[in-house]
Amino acid sequence: MAHIHLEDGALSPIWVIFWWAVAAALIGVAMWSLKRERVSTRKMTVAAMCASVGIAAFMVTIPVFGGLHLNLTPLIGILAGPALGSLAVLIINLFSAAVGHGGWGVIGVNTVVNLSEVLIGYYIYRTFRTRVNLNRFASGFSAAALALTISALMVVAIIAVAGIQDSHLDEEETAHNLWLIAAMNIGVGLIEGGLTGYIVSFIGRIKPDLLEEIERSREKRPPDEDAHKKGG
Amino acid sequence: MTDTSRRSYTKHVPDIRLITHYAEKTDSIIHRVNPWTKAAMLFFIVALVTVVMDFLLLAVIYVFALGFYAAAKLPLKLLVGWYFLPLVFVLTLVIMFVFTEPGTEIARLTIGTLVIAVTDNGLILMAKLVVRALAVVTFSLAVFMTISYKHVVYIARRLMPGPLATMFLLTYRFLYVTSDEITDLLDAVHSKNGNMVRGMLKQTKMFAGIFAHAFIHAFDRADRVSKAMEARGFTGDFPIVERVSAPRPREIAVVGALTVFLVLALVSRYSGMEGG
Structure with a gap:
């Protein structure tokens, strides 16, 4: 996995309700922003396609380190944008809960963690492409690796503050116990970062218009290796 | 099956x-x-x-x-x-x-x-x-x-806000095609004697190619599907075939x-x- 998904019963009822409320508020903001933009049928289908690829990709085990499952959430953020990407990760979480990959009650907290990956992935990629002038691979890698690192730390913070049901450990001891999975998730996040970097480079070569919107505000073309290879 | x-x-x-x-x-x-x-x-x-x-x-x-x-x-x-x-x-x-x-x-x-x-x-x-x-x-x-799917449509339409229900149901329908697409690409790798046990870098590159293809085809398909939907008068709502009693x-x-x-x-x- 590229990050841990909490299962039902891990958090107490109060925290389950709290994170559902936070997720609902964030999804509400995303829907309000889409309503303001008057999202087209095309954009909606594109985001749905992104979500379906995210779910389908998860069904494949990548034979690295004994088998990994990826979520591709930062990539969905890069391709679909923050608002539609937010709806896409909620839908991915709904489907995931249906098949046992993360619980129903903790969809709220899992969605908040995934939303952070979408938003961080989107804004870091955009910043690196438009302001730092990094190439697509480096931007995609940095966006996904940083997003997944931050989300792994977020998981530690969320669980440390909320505590695990039935555990008698305090916040500090709980956080201490979670550093191992945080380190593991960060390691896997680096692999997903590499994968995201390759995918955006590939998409940039084959169908650059898919990245047009996120790279639009570039004033000067960055030193993109892919572009040089194509002579453009 | x-x-x-x-x-x-x-x-x-x-x-x-x-x-x-x-x-x-x-x-x-x-x-x-x-x-x-x-x-x-x-x-x-x-x-x-x-x-x-x-x-x-x-x-x-x-x-x-x-x-x-x-x-x-x-x-x-x-x-x-x-x-x-x-x-x-x-x-x-x-x-x-x-x-x-x-x-x-x-x-x-x-x-x-x-x-x-x-x-x-x-x-x-x-x-x-x-x-x-x-x-x-x-x-x-x-x-x-x-x-069954027709009942999932009805429940999703009743429980979720409009755009979210539409996206959820579109994702549900697209999932069959995208999962087939990815498994077709994996079949192609296997049929060309593509060994799935390689170094980490090669594995990452190979799977990046598979997922990138899946995304590109998904976007192309999304273009075609959205045009077809609009041509048929799609207004943003999925039709309800059967109500759940x-x-x-x-x-x-x-x-x-x-x-x-x-x-x-x-x-x-x-x-x-x-x-x-």
Whole structure:
């Protein structure tokens, strides 16, 4: 996995309700922003396609380190944008809960963690492409690796503050116990970062218009290796 | 198609085609239960495993979920494989707690100056989380594998805001094509004698190519689909083919009983009556 998904019963009822409320508020903001933009049928289908690829990709085990499952959430953020990407990760979480990959009650907290990956992935990629002038691979890698690192730390913070049901450990001891999975998730996040970097480079070569919107505000073309290879 | 699916590339995640096959083609007493009743029961199972703290009661909920799954004539052998990821998620989360949770030491290992001890409370914590997760996974799969697509459309339209329901249902429909696309690409890699066991860098590059193709084709398809939908007068709402009727009185009684259980569990937990 590229990050841990909490299962039902891990958090107490109060925290389950709290994170559902936070997720609902964030999804509400995303829907309000889409309503303001008057999202087209095309954009909606594109985001749905992104979500379906995210779910389908998860069904494949990548034979690295004994088998990994990826979520591709930062990539969905890069391709679909923050608002539609937010709806896409909620839908991915709904489907995931249906098949046992993360619980129903903790969809709220899992969605908040995934939303952070979408938003961080989107804004870091955009910043690196438009302001730092990094190439697509480096931007995609940095966006996904940083997003997944931050989300792994977020998981530690969320669980440390909320505590695990039935555990008698305090916040500090709980956080201490979670550093191992945080380190593991960060390691896997680096692999997903590499994968995201390759995918955006590939998409940039084959169908650059898919990245047009996120790279639009570039004033000067960055030193993109892919572009040089194509002579453009 | 009754035991496994050719299209599935992992035993750990249920294949969408297999889920649909059981939902649309199989008949059982659970398939005939009203979808609203099953959705409500899922809500109560999730709420109960979150609220209940007693291990024995949690085990009873799990046995109930397993019985529900078996009554739906769903494959028990495959369910064992589908437990793998939920177990991995639970164990990676709580494995350290088994050693650090305060309690009576059950086993102790000393390696030089390092002492590792398993405590009773640590094991109970892990066991409870495993039972909770498996109860919900089992019940959720049973619900998902016994509700037909037309009823999913109706429930999604009733429960979710418009744009979210539309996106959810589009994703559901696209999932078959995109999962086929990815498995076709993996088939192509295998058929060209593409060895799946390589160095990390080569693996990453190969899978990046597969997923990138899937995304590019998905975007192309999205263009075609959206044009076709608009040409047919799509206004943003999925048509409802069949409404889900109201549950029968005896099903309402079951949901009522679950409500009572939940209220009792809440009272018991927050008035401090229940033991750990």
